[in-house]
Amino acid sequence: xxxxxxxxxxxxxxxxxxxxxxxxxxxxxxxxxxxxxxxxxxxxxxxxxxxxxxxxxxxxxxxxxxxxxxxxxxxxxxxxxxxxxxxxxxxxxxxxxxxxxxxxxxxxxxxxxx
Amino acid sequence: xxxxxxxxxxxxxxxxxxxxxxxxxxxxxxxxxxxxxxxxxxxxxxxxxxxxxxxxxxxxxxxxxxxxxxxxxxxxxxxxxxxxxxxxxxxxxxxxxxxxxxxxxxxxxx
Numbered sequence: 138x139x140x141x142x143x144x145x146x147x148x149x150x151x152x153x154x155x156x157x158x159x160x161x162x163x164x165x166x167x168x169x170x171x172x173x174x175x176x177x178x179x180x181x182x183x184x185x186x187x188x189x190x191x192x193x194x195x196x197x198x199x200x201x202x203x204x205x206x207x208x209x210x211x212x213x214x215x216x217x218x219x220x221x222x223x224x225x226x227x228x229x230x231x232x233x234x235x236x237x238x239x240x241x242x243x244x245x246x247x248x249x250x251x
Numbered sequence: 252x253x254x255x256x257x258x259x260x261x262x263x264x265x266x267x268x269x270x271x272x273x274x275x276x277x278x279x280x281x282x283x284x285x286x287x288x289x290x291x292x293x294x295x296x297x298x299x300x301x302x303x304x305x306x307x308x309x310x311x312x313x314x315x316x317x318x319x320x321x322x323x324x325x326x327x328x329x330x331x332x333x334x335x336x337x338x339x340x341x342x343x344x345x346x347x348x349x350x351x352x353x354x355x356x357x358x359x360x361x
Contacts, residue, residue, distance in 0.1 A: 170348050170349070172348070172349070177353070178353055179255075179339050179341070179351025179352055179353050179354055180295065180339075180349070180351050181351075182347065182348030182349060182350070183348075185346060185348050192346045193345070193346030193347055193348055195347070195348060225294075227294055227295070229349075234345075234346070235345060236282060236283050236343040236344060236345035237282065237283045237302060237343065238343075239285065239297055239300050240285075240297070240343075240349060241297060242287075242294045242295050242296070242297075243294060244293070244294050245294045
C-alpha cells in the first residue's frame with residue numbers, strides 16, 4: 138500500500154517569494170495535518186484538515202495557509218518567505234481527526250530560503 | 252501551553268542491552284501518546300501508540316504510560332545498531348495536533 142506522498146522533495150526559494158507544498162494521504166485516510174521541523178527540534182503543528190474543513194491551527198503567522206481537496210489531498214502555502222521558514226515540512230495523514238488516531242508522516246519537503 | 256519534555260541525549264547503549272527512553276508531559280488531560288523514530292535526514296516513523304496506563308508490548312518495543320505521574324517511556328530490548336536514531340515522544344491534542352518533545356538521540360554501540 139502506498140504511504141503518504143509529498144512533493145516536491147526539495148525546494149530552494151528566495152526571501153519574499155511564495156511556495157506551495159503538496160501532500161496525498163494514505164488511501165482511506167480523511168485527515169491531513171501539516172508540521173514544520175527545524176534542525177534539532179521536534180515537529181511543530183501548523184494545521185489540521187478533515188473533510189476539507191480546517192479543524193485546528195498552530196501558532197504560525199497568517200502567511201501560512203492550507204486547504205484540503207475533495208480527494209483528501211492537501212496543499213500548504215507560505216507567502217512572503219523569510220529565512221526562518223527554512224525547515225522540513227511534514228504532512229501526516231490519519232483516518233479521522235480525533236485525538237486518538239495515529240498519524241503517519243510522509244517523507245517531507247525540505248525548504249531552503251535564501 | 253502544552254509541553255513535552257525529553258532528555259536530548261545522546262544516550263549511548265551497548266548492543267544487546269535495554270535502551271530506556273523517557274518523556275514527561277504537562278497537560279494532565281492528555282489521552283493519546285505516541286513514539287516516533289526518526290533517522291537522520293528522514294521523516295518520523297510511528298513505532299508505538301499507547302492510550303491506557305500500564306505497558307504495551309510490540310516485538311522488542313515496550314511503551315509504558317503512567318498518567319498520574321504524566322510520564323511515558325519506551326523500552327527497546329536487545330538493542331541493535333539499526334536502532335540508533337532520534338526518538339520523538341508525542342502527545343495528541345486533538346484539533347491542536349501532536350505536540351512533540353525535542354527527541355532523544357540514541358546511539359547503540361556495537
